[in-house]
Amino acid sequence: MNYPWHSAQHPGGKPARVQRLLRDASDINIDWLTRTLCYHDTCLPPIAAVACEAVAENHFDFTTRIHLHFQEAKLLPKHLLVKISRPNLRRNLGHMTSALFNREAAAYAELHYHHTCRVPKIYFSANDGDQFNLLMADDGDAFDRNQVLDQHYLPQVRAVLAELAVLHGCFMGTSPASAPRWLVRLRTGAEQIANHFRHGLAQLHSPNLAGVSAELLELLQQLQPLVAPWHRFERQGITITHGDARISNALFSAATANHWRASLINWQFCGLRNPMFDITCLLAKSLTVATRRQYENILLDEYRRQFEQGGRQYSAAEMVSDYRYNLCGPLIASVCAYGLLPEEQKPMTAQLIDRCAQAVLDWQSLELLSQRLKQITPKDY
Incomplete structure (x- = not known):
């Protein structure tokens, strides 16, 4: 689908001569x-x-x-x-x-x-x-991105979910051929991400790292050869996604006592993906494992209803299948980040890896990934 893309695709550019950049x-x-x-x-x-x-x-x-x-x-x-x-x-x-x-x-x-x-x-x-x-x-208050949130933040998650439904519905059906070049395409970075994943996994195998279970390492070992194919697999239903959708990447203001408005920030990783890429990231990283398990299906149904208010259909069966498949995304991204971030941020990232891994295990996402890859020939991915 062709959209009237904004002509100023790179507003960053060089600053005006009269203006200097802040260093701190x-x-x-x-x-x-x-x-x-x-x-x-x-x-x-x-x-x-x-x-x-x-x-x-x-x-x-x-x-x-x-x-x-x-x-x-x-x-x-x-x-x-x-x-x-x-x-x-x-x-x-x-x-x-x-x-x-x-x-x-x-x-x-x-x-x-x-x-x-x-x-x-x-x-x-x-x-x-x-x-x-x-x-x-300044659209509101922000969460600390250097902390893993361990409290009950369902109202904030729902606020982000509502904004993502609007974003995804607006750009659903975007053609990679006509979309701006600055948007991330999963296929183009497949090998590089696979290398980052291997580096992060090697560090997670460090004997000095405490708290990493054998079950988690086994899961990541199984995922490693599938990282590049997962990124190359042709998806249906492509839209513009945030790329790192969690409540620490939003500003919040209270509309009422129990209702929040979210303004999404930190768009460095936005790109063309299936909409469930953002939803899996939001639920797996922003909620504790217990809270996600309790409210996951409710939140998915809320998202689907809000998405369809834009006039596009998204069947429950298709959404659940996409969600299950895309749960691999935040897990892969978290392992890559573990290998790139400094030592002081690794404990937080390890906690996010554990949360994402639990979601992959709950939904048997690797099994679905293996099934899909068997249906296509190697030249397709």
Whole structure:
């Protein structure tokens, strides 16, 4: 299917000459914010004071909340979020960093253009090859991405689920041939991901690593030769997906006492996939194993009803089959991340691997994967 894709597919680009990029939160000041925000509002009132607070950080970047106070007393304070890449990131990770930033910035522009799921308004995005900045509206509170959430966050999961249903329904049937090139295609990175998986699995076999069960290692060993074929397998029902859909990649604001609104952030891995790729990631990573088992089918049914409100059909049988198959996705991604992330983030990633592995075992996903691969010839994948 052909869509009227937004023409500004790479809004990152080079920053304006009058504007410099932030290297850390200490660079944020009234002059920088005034220059930046005047690109969008030439009638911006004078800023009297600026206060910053740390929100989240990871191996790639850190996010800071900015509180603006204006000189006119009658104006309420304004709140923004700025994402700043870590110093020397390009030196450590090569050209992948620019690709991640360009993809995220392009995703925000595309989604605003189509008015799909909620995403923050972007005020400024720039990439000079070594550093990137992303200044956006503050749409709510964020969870710490460096912690595995072990509490009952069903309302927040439901809020993200609703936004994903809108996103997936809007772009269902997207043709890889006509979609923007910056979107991830699973087939093109199959061998590279398989190599990352082998590296991560080797580290999980380390004798110094405690808490990794023999059952888990056996499951991952069985999955290893299937990683590349899983990525090459031609799927039906392709849409634009977030790529790392969990509640720590959303901002939340309370609509009512028991209802939340979610605004999806961190779109570095968005791409063309089956919609269940996002749903498996959300449920397997954002819920404890016990909570997922208790509410999984209820949440899947809620998603299907919301998806079909957009006018597209998704039968329960097809959705369950897609869900079962795509559970391999977050498990593969978590093992790859384990091999790439620094030591201090490995314990958290190991917990996510265990959660994803339990879901794969519950749904016998490897059995379904093996069955599907037997139905096609090697040249097809």
